[in-house]
Amino acid sequence: MKFAHWKDLFGSLQDLMQKGGKFGKAAAQVSGILKLAQRKNTVSEVFFGIPTTNHGESRIQHCIKYDLQGACRLITVQHNDVCFLMFAGTHDDCTDWLERNKGIRFHLNTIDGRGVFEATRVSDDVSDASKRLTTIPDFSAGKLWEKLPARYFDKLCVGLSEELVVKLKMLTSIVEDDVLLELAIEADGSGDIDHLYDTFNLLRGGSVQEAKARIDLHNGDVTPLDVIQKDTIDKVSSGDEVVMNDDVDAVLFDHFLKTASFQKWMLYLHPSQREFVKRDFNGPARLTGVSGSGKTSVLIHRAVRLAREFPQERILVLTLNRALAKMIKDLTETSMGDDAPKNLVVQSFWELCQEKLLEFEPENGQIYWDKTIKTNKFAIEEHIDEIWSEYYECKNNNITAKVLEPLHRTLINRNIFPSDYIRQEFDYLRSALGPLERKNYIRLEREGRSVPLEERYRSNVIDGLASWESKMTNVGAIDYLGLATALYKHITKIKPIFRCVLVDEMQDFGCVELKIIRALVATGKNDIFLCGDLAQSVLTKYHKLSESGIDIVGRSHSIRKNYRNSREILAAAFELFIQNKKLFSSASAIEILNPEYANFSSSPPLLLMAEDFTSELSYAIDYLHSLLRDENGASRKFCIAICGYNQREIELIAKNLSLNVLTGDTDVVAGQIFVSDLEQTKGFEFDSMIILNCSNSVIPSPALPVEESYREICKLYVAMTRAKTELIVSYSVNASSFIMEISTKFTQGAWDTYASKAPMPKFVFAKSRFIDDSDKELLNMTAHAILYLPEAVGLTTAAQEKLLQTVTGTTRFQNGRQTEWKTFSFFYDGIRRMPTIRNYNGISEGVWNELQNLFTKLDNSEKSLAATIRNSTLSSPKRPILKLKNNV
Structure with missing residues (x-):
């Protein structure tokens, strides 16, 4: 007997464990069953001592229920030498689950050459209401048939009259069962009216994957469980819906039951992800993937696998964002507890640089921070953004930035806001070349930078950067790329101290950082594994693997299935790229992957208007307050992302509102509501995402080159795709042209129809600056x-x-x-x-x-x-x- 888990099992066990007491004991019972099933191969051995319920079950074929402790139940489907563990819960929870999944049947599908189990709900007899499939409408917008790929709808319509096809194309998510039944009866010439009724019923409920499977089942493109041969069953792989028991890590699973719901993604791997966890590469490899495809999950599982494979050598997981690094570290430790490999190191690149600089420059280590150090109780702690403003605008008798005046004035003349553009150019230069290589900047091809700079202005940049670095040294602070530059001076001293390095959000690393990474690990099998999404390139950096000593030729792969966002949210976000393809012509290195949508729907994103930005913020606060009052609000996470403000300004806003802010030190696991700029949201996910100040005067920035506004599209895409089930985009006066181009993907309205104004503390906003x-x-x-x-x-x-x-x-x-x-x-x-x-x-x-x-x-x-x-x-x-x- 082969044992497998249906996709609902893990969540149901976790819910029982969170309830504690007798319910937790029931979850522990099932955990024991799963472990036993990895060693035993008969039902009698695996379920020894666990009685079946007194009553049979007619809602699902071949269903057998077991009595667990605390009056709980375990629902299984056992047929043709396979036992599927479906769901565990209280009597009432199990009854509700059986009603929602009435008629479920398994079949074997071949995906990418692998046989995987899938399921779909099937009516036993549509003419009998008690045996007929029924779903709850998801109230999604648009026509139901448009949710299907064209080839599936064509299959569905074979043998149907043109008149009936026209009627089917008119159906929406609010169609009633009786209407579906009448249309199905019209299809009597097709020989099977059940599949037509079932398919549109499933589409009505948002179950697109099941609808496709129902069409495949009708057409004989998949094999029903009843007729699968035993030797075929032995070769079945885990799939998106059914995980074979042998593929579950028992150590991870034990800890999974005790962790918060926010950490569920740590355990479950889809087949497209699992492949890249187990696969070996003869050198550096890159895995790109669409937003929400589980790249970080792949990276963590792969890191754990390699740490176990090389127990005497150190394995490094590296990311740019300190908060993301902290979250990955916390999740790894929480998910594995004492069983987490001791040789697995999780760091941000910032922490890595600090650590190595303390080794190479012990006398200077204290200055490597992004705020000035308080030397006494009267000293003021300055943020790096404040230090930049003081430097660039030549305040407080500081005149070293005057070397930039010629460039500053020509940029004003070109309709470009110089402060932002020159700071970005500093980042671009430092990410491309080390301090001793900067003379090469004069002839550097500035890919992705659209404003041509002749030699004299490039010399201004080199000189200005030197004075900026001197300023940071004098005040005792440093920005991120300054830290990387400081370490790069010691590149020849860096030794390969890690066996493997795995990098998350690799598109945010420039050549200088990548060369440092290359130096940390010797060349060889599985030495460097890069994960990221080039469409989420939000930083102004020079990123070329070929110039960093990292050769991925023949070892670059991608995953396209999105698991995080509803179809409506992802469709709106991806439309940003579709409508602005021409803007990416100057960024040839950015690859935009067509996503495969997740198998769930939500309401369309909201596009809401208020009279000014302060009102937007006030409404958003009240709206989130109403969500917190919801009985399920305690387990949910929310984010307010704000366009047009720098990090210091975001931190000031959050401080005035007494809310958490996404910074390099944020504990995302512990918090519930966060305030952020657009790019800091990368790597995280939230139940509800509100993007404020998305006005035409703010994004795209009118003071930056239009040809480089693709980065702002990437930032907006990143923020939009953090939303799992609810996305609100907000503006005042006029919405961003980016949003107006995709406005058909939104439900539009005014804030005052969704929320009231929350009282606001007194702090002042002007345009897009604080x-x-x-x-x-x-x-x-x-x-x-x-x-x-x-x-x-x-x-x-x-x-x-x-x-x-x-x-x-x-x-x-x-x-x-x-x-x-x-x-x-x-x-x-x-x-x-x-x-x-x-x-x-x-x-x-x-x-x-x-x-x-x-x-x-x-x-x-x-x-x-x-x-x-x-x-x-x-x-x-x-x-x-x-x-x-x-x-x-």
Whole structure:
């Protein structure tokens, strides 16, 4: 007798274990049965001492139920030398499960050359209501037939009249059983009316995979369990729905029963994933996969396998994101407990660099952090984003960034916001070349960077990067790529201390990091295993494996089946790529895989509008509060991702809301609600995902090159595909053009029909930037300060020059006429009142028009800021919302 598990078994056992007491003992009984089934091969041996129930079961053919402790039941299907363990639970839970799965039948299908068991529900007799399949509508949008691949619908329609086919194409998820029955009866010429009724009933309930299997069963493309030969059964592999008992890791399974539901994915492997856990490679290998395909799960299982295979050597799992590394480490330890291999190391690349730098530079180790170190109780801990702003804008008597002024001003003239673009260029350079190799940047082909930079501007970048690194050293902090650069200086000292290195989210590693990884492991069998999705490339880096000493030729593979997202969510996210293919022409290295959709549906994503960003946030908080009040809310996880803000600003927002923020140190397993930017969400998953500030003025950024906006598509795709069953995209005024191009995939509406405004603490937002000082007056700045504002983007060189000559921060007259002004406001008002001064100062009509437009933009920003200040503090609430601080 072969033993196998139906896909519902693991979850049902975990539910029993979480209840504890007698229910936990029932789950332990089944665990014992599964272990025994790996050593014994008869039903009498495996179920010894466990009685069958007193009553038979007619809802499922060949069903046998067993009595467990605590008045629980174990449901099995036993037929033709196979025993399927289906579900375990209380009497009521088992009754509900049997009703939902009435008519289930197994068959053998051949997938990629392997025989796997699948199942579908089948009506015994559609003319008898008690023997007829029925499902609960999933209320998904669209026509039911469109859920099927065209080849399946064609098979379904063989022998049907054109008139009937037209009627079938009109069916939606709200079709009633009687209507389906009438249409099935019309198909009497096909010789079998049951399969037509069953197929559309299954589609109505969102069970697309079962519907396809029902068509295959009718057409003889799969083999019913009844007629499968024994020698064939012996060769059956685990599949997506049925796992053969021999493929279950007993150690992992024991710990699985005791872990939280968030960690379920750690245990179960689908066949397309299992292949890459067990497979050996004669050198570095790469596994790419669509979002939600379980790449991280593959990586962890493979790492555990290799750690057991090489118990005397160290195996490294490496990821860029510190929070993701922590989660992987926690999940591995929780899932395996004391049985976790002691030679398995899980680190972020940041932690690895710190560790090695302490080895090579013990005297400097304390400075390698992304915040300044507090030297005394009066010292201020500065975030790296604050340090960048101080450096780049030449604040506090810091003038080293002046070397970047020529590049800064030409980028303004090209309609590009220089601060962001130059910081990205620093990252691109450091990810491509080590400190001693930077002269090669002058001739480097900047793949994926659309703004051409001639040699003098590239020299500016090299010099500016050197001054930025010096600034970080002086203040005692470092950014991520600065850390990698510091370690790369010691590349020749790095020894191959690991037997195997497995890298998650490999697309985020640049050449410098990849060369360090290459140095950590000797060349050989299974030395480097890279996992990732090139379509999730969100960082501005130079990524070329061929230049990093990592040769994957002949060892690059992909998996396309998505298991995380509902069909509706993934379809909306993938449509981003379909509608913007042309934007990826400058990023030839990015490969976009066509996904295979998961076998479940949800409501379409929501596209909701509010009057401003503060309102969006207020509504989102109230909406999540309502989900928390749900009785099942305690086990769910939620995320608010915000477009257009940097990491420091996100952290300030989260702090004001008393919410968790996704950073390098976040404990995702322990928390429930998180605030994040778009890219930090990568690697995680949430039951509900809300993306705020997805407005046309924010994304794509109007101050960055259109040709490079593909990265923002990737970021938006990443955030959207974190949602398992619920996705809300929010905007104010006008939605992002990215979203409007795919708006048919959303249900559109206004926030006030879904939530109320939660009270908000007083903090101020302006456009896509955070303003700490609410008294900051944009119009009362000097030219130097104004040229660092987003509003200055687009000014011609002539307008910049004239602004710098006249708005100097001092008042100066020549021959009785004013030539310099303290602030832009004074300058604008003086020229407007006395136009002759304009001519005296050589301000052409074209330049004056530009400066008038600049005044309007700054004035509007100030008014918007003032309105936001007024609206950011709501009236005293009737109840606290998510423990908000500083409610007024």
